[in-house]
Amino acid sequence: MADKIMIVRHGEKPEKDEDIHGVNPEGEHDKNELSTSGWQRSGALIRFFNPLHGQFIHPALAKPNAVFAAAPSGHIQSERSHHTVKAVAESLGLKVNLKHTKGDERKLAEEAMTTHGVVLIAWEHKSIIDLANVILGNDRSSPQKWPDSRFDLVWVLDRQLHPTSWKLTQVAQMLLPNDSPKLL
Known part of the structure; x- marks a missing residue:
């Protein structure tokens, strides 16, 4: 059973009203991808979840031994969730589990738990x-x-003594210049 489940929103995405585009790993425009800020967050998350000397910025954080992300499917072809944590997983010698899609939250929660x-x-x-x-x-x-403008939070769910009881702690990432220390 999982002792801890940490949830992040995918990294920054293209903005509808501005000239900020999604960019795929080959550098081509792709509306279903992370923006350049999203790619920066993805890179910064490597040491956030896998610090060089084991010193996490918050005591609720821990090194994951399993990584999940939303898989593209049907009308939702976004790779943003996957690409947000792919580098973290690789730094830990893990593969991202892409078995679940948006709308499949109950099955994902059951597998994660x-x-x-x-x-x-x-x-x-x-x-x-x-x-x-x-x-x-x-x-x-x-x-x-969850505010549309926030990409900079981690929800940490810790299993309590009773096996079906969990406690939520919010952690501000504070990785990029516009990140906020404010919690929800």
Whole structure:
């Protein structure tokens, strides 16, 4: 069983009203990809979740031994969740589990909760709420809205003494210049 599940929103994405584009790993414009800021966050997350000397910026954080991300599917072809944590997984010698798609939060939560150790999940912000509600077992233990403008938070869910009881801690990443220390 998982002792800890850490959830991040995928990195920054293209903006509709501005001239900020998504860029694929080959450097080509791609609306389903991370923006350049999203790629910067992806790189910065490597040492955030896998620090060189084991010194995490917050005591709630831990080195993951399993990494999940939303897989592209049907009408949602976004690679943002996958590319946000792919480099973290590679730095730990892991592969990203892409078995679940947006809308599959219950099955993802069930698999994450039964995975041994520490789990990291990158997901779409509106569906992170659903994911957390399944793990926490209610909709009162976490915020029920994730602001569209926030890419810089980690929700850390720690298993409590009772095996079905979890506690939420929020951690501000503070990795990029516009990151905020404000929690939800």
